[in-house]
Amino acid sequence: MSDFFTFEDYGRLLGLVHNSLIAAALLGVIGGLVGVFVQMRDMQFAVHGIAELSFAGAAAALLLGVNVALGSVLGSLLAGALIGALGIRARDRNSVIGVLMPFGLGLGVLFLSLYEGRAANKFGLLTGQVVSVAGQQLGWLISLSIVVVVGLAVIWRPLTFLSADPEVAVARGLPAGLLSIVFTVLLALAVSLAVQVVGALLVLSLLVTPAAAAFRVTASPLLAPVLSVVFAVTSAVGGILVALGTSVPISPFVTTISFLIYLVCRVSSRRRMRRGWGSRDDDEPAEQSTVDNSSHMALP
């Protein structure tokens, strides 16, 4: 793979982290796409809850000496299944998550305190360890990413319909329960990928912030996911590139870039709202009403 990418030209340092850059880019794509539905379905809190259980799973795997990625995926899926089974409705969901999250975090802390290996491994699960993405781990990331992207492509339209317009979508025969479980599973996979790269505490910066920023500046169903992915990839890859020049871990840079993008989008949307669609509401119906009233005047 290193023949294909020529990071050597950028210096030895870049060559060392090229696995991480691929991982970050993948994560940006996944996070940006999944984030669109996280935003539409108001599942930001679920992202956080799943991340904590994913962290517990990874910590358990670390303690048991098995594959950490596997542990994180299993923890995520368990959280996703619990959230899916116990709280399909938004109101139930949030309390279920609020109950699960501290429990998962507590378990994770317990496992970590029992673990006697390198401290860097422990810290990494919470705040990210992207610089140490190994070849084998990259294989995992790539295959899981493919699963998530293909899964989303299959359910994209029905899930959009269901998220935006649930009554009509159900009347049209869409299986609301099944689609919401499938999405929760895809979300869980995406979260577990993110936990392995940016750590459990900062998952939101790649699964929530980029889509939230994109939604500020566009309502196009094509442009929103595209921008969301661009923002997430920029934050993840940009975070690594900046961090290379310093001795600070990557996560503060990832979160800062993603936050700055959000700020810019917010400011520009405010300006757009002031002169754009927001001021239009009063104009159009007036013209219509003249037509209707006149046609009704003729009635007895």
Place this chain on the structure above:
Amino acid sequence: MSFGARTLWSGLDLDLVPGEFLAVLGPNGAGKSTFLRAVLGEQPLSAGTMSVAGRSPGRGNRAIGYVPQQKTLNAATPLRARDLVALGIDGDRYWLRPRSRADRARVDEALSAVGATAYADAPIGLLSGGEQQRVRIAQALVGDPSLLLCDEPLLSLDLRHQRAVSSMIDRRRREHDTAVVFVTHEINPVLDMVDRVLYVAGGRHRLGTPAEVLTSESLTDLYRTPVDVFTVRGRIVVVGTPDHPVEAGRGHDHSHHPDVTVEHR
């Protein structure tokens, strides 16, 4: 149709012909929405049979266009008016693929039929209630249904939009022979369009033309309490029902006092 010991209606024999405009009236909780849910296949009948466009009711019947009770759409939804309408065509298709030119043309046509072309590209969350309702009707009609179900489509619209929306629906059924089932609290905005009325109350119903059903005798019999129906300048005013199911204009007064009679315009 009953829930436990409670019967919403029984012995209902209704044949809706293409292009017919049926208004479903009745007090809150009488079973108007349940009637729609039964037609949509979301609620099985407790007894009897029903056939919708030649098949038994089931979810996902493309012959039905559905306009749900108005609920403001999430302002952050990344969909424009035209995208919501397009979901009426392909919202239930798996595997993401580009929309065909023909489908996009149908969306444009549906939007212009409801007079929503001006805001076709506006985010749905930023549309006013009346605008959203037009877009919803476009969405329901874009699949060219043979039956249009509307659940309180005029709720929370001002008089002007009530008329615009109902005359839009009326035009549609005349031009395309689409049968219309219109669940409503307010008969007056659609009085001159309605062919038949299904009035549900207290576990019983009346079915017939507005002139047959909306009379003092018929409603007194249905409610088992004295009800007066007046016609005031082409508008029907029902006085004395336990729940004021038919009201003049706006100003919802869901009072439960049988003798409150504040209905004048």
